Amino acid sequence: MNPAAMIGLLFVAFAGTLVLGFVMKWVDRKVTAMVQWRVGPPWYQPFADVAKLLGKETIIPQNARRTGFLLAPMLGFAAVVVAATILWGVNLSPKASFVGDLIVVLYLLTIPSLAVVIGGAASSNPHGAVGASREMKLILSYELPLVLAMVPAMIAGGWTLKLGAIMTTPSPSVWTSVAMAAGFVVALLCVQAKLGLVPFDIAEAETEIMGGAFVEYSGAPLALIYLTRAMMLAVMPILLVTVLWGGFTFASVGGAIASILKYVLVIVVTVLVRNTNPRVRVDHAMKFFWFGLTPVALLAVVLALVGSAQ
Amino acid sequence: MNWKVWGLSKSPWVYHVNVGACNNCDIEILDCLTPRFDVERFGMLLVPSPRHADALLVTGGVTRQARPRLQEVYRQTAKPCIVLCVGACACSMGIFADCYHMAGPPDKVIREVDPNAIIAYVPGCPPKPEAIIAGAVKGLQAACKLLSQG
Numbered sequence: 001m002n003p004a005a006m007i008g009l010l011f012v013a014f015a016g017t018l019v020l021g022f023v024m025k026w027v028d029r030k031v032t033a034m035v036q037w038r039v040g041p042p043w044y045q046p047f048a049d050v051a052k053l054l055g056k057e058t059i060i061p062q063n064a065r066r067t068g069f070l071l072a073p074m075l076g077f078a079a080v081v082v083a084a085t086i087l088w089g090v091n092l093s094p095k096a097s098f099v100g101d102l103i104v105v106l107y108l109l110t111i112p113s114l115a116v117v118i119g120g121a122a123s124s125n126p127h128g129a130v131g132a133s134r135e136m137k138l139i140l141s142y143e144l145p146l147v148l149a150m151v152p153a154m155i156a157g158g159w160t161l162k163l164g165a166i167m168t169t170p171s172p173s174v175w176t177s178v179a180m181a182a183g184f185v186v187a188l189l190c191v192q193a194k195l196g197l198v199p200f201d202i203a204e205a206e207t208e209i210m211g212g213a214f215v216e217y218s219g220a221p222l223a224l225i226y227l228t229r230a231m232m233l234a235v236m237p238i239l240l241v242t243v244l245w246g247g248f249t250f251a252s253v254g255g256a257i258a259s260i261l262k263y264v265l266v267i268v269v270t271v272l273v274r275n276t277n278p279r280v281r282v283d284h285a286m287k288f289f290w291f292g293l294t295p296v297a298l299l300a301v302v303l304a305l306v307g308s309a310q
Numbered sequence: 311m312n313w314k315v316w317g318l319s320k321s322p323w324v325y326h327v328n329v330g331a332c333n334n335c336d337i338e339i340l341d342c343l344t345p346r347f348d349v350e351r352f353g354m355l356l357v358p359s360p361r362h363a364d365a366l367l368v369t370g371g372v373t374r375q376a377r378p379r380l381q382e383v384y385r386q387t388a389k390p391c392i393v394l395c396v397g398a399c400a401c402s403m404g405i406f407a408d409c410y411h412m413a414g415p416p417d418k419v420i421r422e423v424d425p426n427a428i429i430a431y432v433p434g435c436p437p438k439p440e441a442i443i444a445g446a447v448k449g450l451q452a453a454c455k456l457l458s459q460g
Contacts, residue, residue: 029350038348045353048320052364055314057388059361210358218361218388 013088014081021230022046027264028233028271035275046230053223061124061216068122073217073224076115080231083108087238090163091248097164102154105163105239106147112228113139113194116203119225120213131212134282135203138193141289142200146190148297149183152304153243156180167247176307182300184244186293188266191236192273193285196229199277200285237266315458318364318390319450321353325363325387329380329416330406331370334436335397339367341439349443360387365446368416371399371406377413381423392428392453393420396442398435428453 025046033040060066083105089096113135120132156176157166193200204212214225241247241262248263249255280288328336342349343356357363360383372380384393395416398404403415413419417429430449432442 033348033350037345039351040348041350041353045321048317048353050317051313052317052321055317056364056390059386059388206358211362214362215359216361222362 010085013085017084017231017234021234024233025230031271050223056219058219063124065122072115072119073221076112076228077224079108079111084235094164094168097162100161101163102161116213123216125216127209127215128213130209131203141286142190142193145186145293145297149187151301152179152183155304155308173307175303179300179303180244186297197274199280202282315454319454322364323355323357324365324367325360326367329370329376330373335369338436347439366393368400369396371403372413372419374413384420394430396432401431401433
């Protein structure tokens with residue numbers, strides 16, 4: 001790929017993910033409102049939120065570590081943009097995939113969570129510190145099952161780490177399909193934690209630690225955090241569908257409709273889970289991920305091995 | 311109206327400060343969030359930190375204990391922000407006007423910190439949710455007019 005095309009792709013992926021993230025943020029709030037029998041905000045609500053936040057004063061707490069405090073939101077934002085670019089590039093042309101891009105994407109999507117830890121710890125606020133420590137524990141608990149859930153797809157794609165090869169794998173055997181489905185469910189629950197949604201919004205927990213790591217942010221940095229979260233909401237379903245559900249195709253009308261339906265289904269399930277569950281305690285979340293989901297993901301890996309041996 | 315003011319008028323995030331209310335106004339404020347009134351239609355959200363807030367919803371006359379706290383919360387709020395005094399006590403001290411433990415109405419206490427604070431009033435004991443929403447809309451309109459003038 002030549003540099004001009006790469007920069008073009010970066011802008012297309014950035015703008016596309018941004019708009020998609022805003023729309024999904026609105027879908028999230030609208031569906032939440034409908035579940036609670038309310039009307040909910042108008043479609044331009046996320047745009048208004050960000051416009052307002054960008055126009056507000058930026059306050060830096062007196063005792064905060066200035067550099068870390070301001071750098072953390074940008075770090076998370078940049079990581080999401082690059083991850084989105086790789087995923088868009090792969091979905092637009094599967095041949096553009098390079099060796100190990102799945103690992104790169106998984107690493108890049110960890111950085112926003114690490115940025116939350118950095119920002120919370122740098123904010124000099126006790127609530128921020130508690131939020132940062134909880135986020136750290138959450139990262140430790142959900143990363144293992146998330147990566148394990150991706151392994152069946154790698155095996156089914158013929159022991160590959162290329163997203164393009166995983167996407168274009170011909171329809172797998174029964175055992176492998178079961179393994180991929182189990183992996184998908186596990187990954188969906190891990191995404192819930194990664195996006196910081198109820199029941200795993202332990203690190204934000206507005207009702208107990210006042211927004212956790214974000215408590216001291218205001219103005220433009222808060223807008224960046226808002227954007228990062230909106231884009232994560234758009235990117236994580238893309239990753240799930242790309243790796244475990246055959247990816248997106250816009251070559252035919254049927255394929256395009258199927259792609260959009262897959263995407264909307266993942267988002268709506270996420271939002272419904274968020275609306276029908278209470279927040280769990282951090283030790284319960286760790287137990288759930290380590291001793292509940294990790295064995296399921298391991299089982300999926302074994303099933304995928306059985307499937308590939310046949 | 312420029313884009314900053316448009317954003318502020320379409321997504322006012324609210325931080326609720328009780329500086330000595332009897333809890334009746336607070337119940338009515340929570341009523342505004344219920345499905346029957348649903349202020350999220352107008353983009354209003356209750357936020358957990360004054361750093362995120364665009365509007366301070368103050369209830370009650372300010373007690374001597376609460377006075378420095380209210381001033382600190384106002385200083386910590388990211389500007390531009392508006393203050394909404396909800397209820398008879400927050401507007402004019404109500405029946406507590408001459409009590410020994412009161413430091414004055416919220417508008418006076420806040421103006422000690424910032425003489426140019428934008429303050430709106432919703433009278434009533436307690437004001438109905440409809441009145442709170444109407445007051446918020448009028449206050450926001452006036453604030454946006456002020457802010458777009460510069």
